[in-house]
Amino acid sequence: MSTLVNVPKNGGLTRTRNNGSDYLPTWSSWIDDLLNRDLPSVFSQNFNTGMSLPKVNIKETADAYAVEMAVPGLKKSDFQIDLDNQVLSISTEVEEQNEVKEENYTRREFGYSSFKRSFTLPETVDDGNIKATYNEGILSIHLPKKEEAKQKPPRNIKIS
Structure with missing residues (x-):
């Protein structure tokens, strides 16, 4: 909240x-x-979602944007990443069920947690080549820039 x-x-x-x-x-x-x-x-x-929103780092380089999100304890299959009309959405829904049966009692616990983060991408992103990886609790999304948006190296112009 x-x-x-x-x-x-x-x-x-x-x-x-x-x-x-x-x-x-x-x-x-x-x-x-x-x-x-x-x-x-x-x-x-924030008791509505069951999970706090993860922190996000966004970095811009000359040829791409990099998004890193700290989300430990999840699996790669828990994530849903969508791109719709220049809006990148990252979400997850995790449902847990645990049941222990003993001689005199049964204990059943369940939980649900989710989050969704959305980002409006600049027009310069080459949306056909976006890649995502998940390694050791960090979700990384590589957003390459279109060729015409990449920063060109400085050059010397000769006078004729």
Whole structure:
């Protein structure tokens, strides 16, 4: 969950003046403090997706763009990479089921996690030659530039 403003624990964005220099927190900041202190796991985590969005590094060279995403613990087959109308989408859905049967009980656990990251590619990307690899928890996507968009080396022009 994104945080736009950090609210101090001992008050809020607004305070009420009471008899000179004493300050009391407002009702809304008291509720915010109560919820943030007593229910941190519910309000400070992205509980809709079951997985936080992975960090992405994007690097541009003279002839390509490189996208690296840290996603350890997954398999190559867990990823779905799509290109639609210059939008590159990387997503995954992982479903886990675990069942343990003992003499007196059965314990069954299941979980689901997913994420999706999308990037609008520049027109200079040669979308027919995009390649992706997954090695040791790092998803790497190589986005080559079109020949006319590649940076040309400097050259000397002779005067005639």
